[in-house]
Amino acid sequence: MELMVEILSFLFKRLIALLPVLLLVSLISFALFYLSPGDPAEILLTGPMGPPDPAAVEEFRQREGFSDPASVLYLRWLSNVVQGNLGYSYVSGERVSDAILEAFKPTAQLALISLMISLLISMPLGILSAVKRGSIIDGLGIACSLVGVSVPNFWLAYLLIILFSLRLDLLPVAGYGNGGDLAHLILPAVTLGISAAAVTSRIIRTSMLDSLEQDYITAARARGLSERSVVFKHALRNALLPVITVVGLNFTYLLNGSAVVETVFAWPGIGNLMTHSIFSRDYPVILGCMLFLSLLVLTMNLLTDICYYYLNPRLAHEEQN
Amino acid sequence: MKSKINLQLCLSTITISGLLMFAILAPWIAPHDPENAQPQMRLENPGGDYPLGTDHLGRCIFSRIIFGLRISLFIGLAVVAFSSLFGTILGGAAGYFGGVLDEVVMRLVDAFLSFPSIFLALAVIGFLGSGLNNLMLSLILVEWTGYSRLARSSVLSLKGKEFLEAARSLGGSDFYIMSRHILPNVLPPVLVMATLSVGYAILGIASLSFLGLGVQPPTPEWGSMMNDARPFLRSHPLMMIFPGMAITITVLAFHLLGDGIREKLNPRSMNEKQL
Numbered sequence: 001m002e003l004m005v006e007i008l009s010f011l012f013k014r015l016i017a018l019l020p021v022l023l024l025v026s027l028i029s030f031a032l033f034y035l036s037p038g039d040p041a042e043i044l045l046t047g048p049m050g051p052p053d054p055a056a057v058e059e060f061r062q063r064e065g066f067s068d069p070a071s072v073l074y075l076r077w078l079s080n081v082v083q084g085n086l087g088y089s090y091v092s093g094e095r096v097s098d099a100i101l102e103a104f105k106p107t108a109q110l111a112l113i114s115l116m117i118s119l120l121i122s123m124p125l126g127i128l129s130a131v132k133r134g135s136i137i138d139g140l141g142i143a144c145s146l147v148g149v150s151v152p153n154f155w156l157a158y159l160l161i162i163l164f165s166l167r168l169d170l171l172p173v174a175g176y177g178n179g180g181d182l183a184h185l186i187l188p189a190v191t192l193g194i195s196a197a198a199v200t201s202r203i204i205r206t207s208m209l210d211s212l213e214q215d216y217i218t219a220a221r222a223r224g225l226s227e228r229s230v231v232f233k234h235a236l237r238n239a240l241l242p243v244i245t246v247v248g249l250n251f252t253y254l255l256n257g258s259a260v261v262e263t264v265f266a267w268p269g270i271g272n273l274m275t276h277s278i279f280s281r282d283y284p285v286i287l288g289c290m291l292f293l294s295l296l297v298l299t300m301n302l303l304t305d306i307c308y309y310y311l312n313p314r315l316a317h318e319e320q321n
Numbered sequence: 322m323k324s325k326i327n328l329q330l331c332l333s334t335i336t337i338s339g340l341l342m343f344a345i346l347a348p349w350i351a352p353h354d355p356e357n358a359q360p361q362m363r364l365e366n367p368g369g370d371y372p373l374g375t376d377h378l379g380r381c382i383f384s385r386i387i388f389g390l391r392i393s394l395f396i397g398l399a400v401v402a403f404s405s406l407f408g409t410i411l412g413g414a415a416g417y418f419g420g421v422l423d424e425v426v427m428r429l430v431d432a433f434l435s436f437p438s439i440f441l442a443l444a445v446i447g448f449l450g451s452g453l454n455n456l457m458l459s460l461i462l463v464e465w466t467g468y469s470r471l472a473r474s475s476v477l478s479l480k481g482k483e484f485l486e487a488a489r490s491l492g493g494s495d496f497y498i499m500s501r502h503i504l505p506n507v508l509p510p511v512l513v514m515a516t517l518s519v520g521y522a523i524l525g526i527a528s529l530s531f532l533g534l535g536v537q538p539p540t541p542e543w544g545s546m547m548n549d550a551r552p553f554l555r556s557h558p559l560m561m562i563f564p565g566m567a568i569t570i571t572v573l574a575f576h577l578l579g580d581g582i583r584e585k586l587n588p589r590s591m592n593e594k595q596l
């Protein structure tokens with residue numbers, strides 16, 4: 001009960017602290033939008049018939065209030081955003097929020113599966129490297145993770161496509177298939193999973209090494225516990241705390257990777273939406289994606305902090321004092 | 322353990338020196354003009370006049386990779402130089418002066434970090450347009466935050482140390498203290514981070530160019546070469562494979578160097594998460 005109250009007050013404090021960050025996020029996003037060289041009125045009115053009539057553009061600007069000073073534009077936009085109105089796509093006329101939510105499902109699907117793949121690879125690799133520190137396995141593990149973070153993920157994607165789709169003809173080259181079925185999901189998920197595992201295994205190794213050096217590990221060894229029990233019961237349990245951070249971090253990493261990998265696999269997620277919107281100069285969608293992703297990352301960070309706090313209140317106390 | 326680290330440092334230093342040589346001597350090493358299209362020689366297999374074959378316009382892939390190295394290294398190093406300078410000054414000042422400045426800079430860092438990096442870069446290019454300047458600007462806006470946090474925490478860890486008190490009581494100005502006492506302590510971790518981020522900058526350039534939003538054709542750049550190779554994946558997979566290998570080797574060399582220096586300086590001094 002007491003812990004619950006503590007967590008709630010912790011959450012409340014964090015949320016208050018987020019307000020200035022959110023304000024800056026909106027300012028940065030709007031500034032980029034405002035600095036864009038194209039005139040929104042002109043883009044909106046340019047149809048298949050060619051450039052619009054200058055008088056029509058002027059009339060439209062007046063009517064839609066595009067001629068107001070930047071600060072007025074910003075405040076008007078912000079008040080819309082706070083009410084959940086991200087505007088309408090220049091291209092499809094669809095509500096931006098609808099387009100983003102629609103694209104988020106495939107991205108989340110992909111991120112979840114790749115997160116699992118990345119943990120399946122990196123957990124055993126990281127733990128083994130730490131336990132066998134300095135051995136050939138450790139060296140190999142480090143080498144793999146260094147190569148892994150150096151390989152461009154879109155290249156890895158094409159290598160997998162060349163091998164599994166073109167040579168072995170086992171999996172489809174690209175596409176979303178039937179609502180993102182397994183056959184279509186495997187290659188993009190493995191691509192992202194491997195890239196993320198390269199980062200994760202290194203962090204797990206470090207945190208496991210820290211954990212293995214603690215006094216209670218020496219004590220456990222001194223009590224004559226088997227190495228197996230020392231590693232899995234004592235060291236791993238404490239090493240798992242940073243892993244929570246890693247999962248949160250991984251999520252951002254996977255989001256990042258999705259920008260390019262989704263394009264390679266024609267996966268209809270946020271990354272794909274973003275690149276398409278850039279090419280069609282669909283500014284409201286780009287702006288909406290920025291805000292949405294930033295909010296998503298901040299929420300994930302908050303959740304990570306709460307998990308951390310819940311699992312190890314001692315740390316949070318130290319932080320406060 | 323020690324000898325292994327040195328081997329890593331040696332190997333990466335040699336590789337990077339080699340790459341730099343290749344980049345500088347590109348016009349003499351490359352057998353062909355990287356932008357010279359020879360339609361009758363399109364999609365040739367490796368061998369003969371063309372060590373790595375030709376692309377869909379009949380341009381020498383080997384020459385394009387060599388000149389692409391120039392672009393990647395030049396932009397990558399420029400991005401790292403600007404972002405580390407900018408980030409370190411801002412973060413260092415925030416840590417040194419504290420107060421409102423600290424609060425503002427750190428919230429700004431938080432805000433920038435809340436955008437997934439490649440999406441921030443994409444948004445900058447999406448709004449401001451593609452091209453070399455905006456490509457660099459977008460990557461600088463992504464990278465500066467890490468240096469700010471690092472510089473700030475290094476400065477904070479020095480605060481209250483006796484040698485700073487001593488320098489101040491002897492009448493040292495802020496500028497004197499910062500340049501003579503703080504900078505030498507902040508520099509090593511910043512340099513490690515800079516070395517590591519050259520690799521990430523090169524990956525960023527390649528990713529954005531691959532999407533068609535970075536270096537524009539016909540300039541030879543690895544990411545855009547891979548974009549060119551997409552329609553020929555089935556018939557000419559090597560066109561995709563070679564530029565990717567070039568990226569991997571270059572990025573790996575910088576990662577090995579950064580990693581090696583970090584281990585050598587102080588294996589525990591920095592949180593891997595930060596980098």
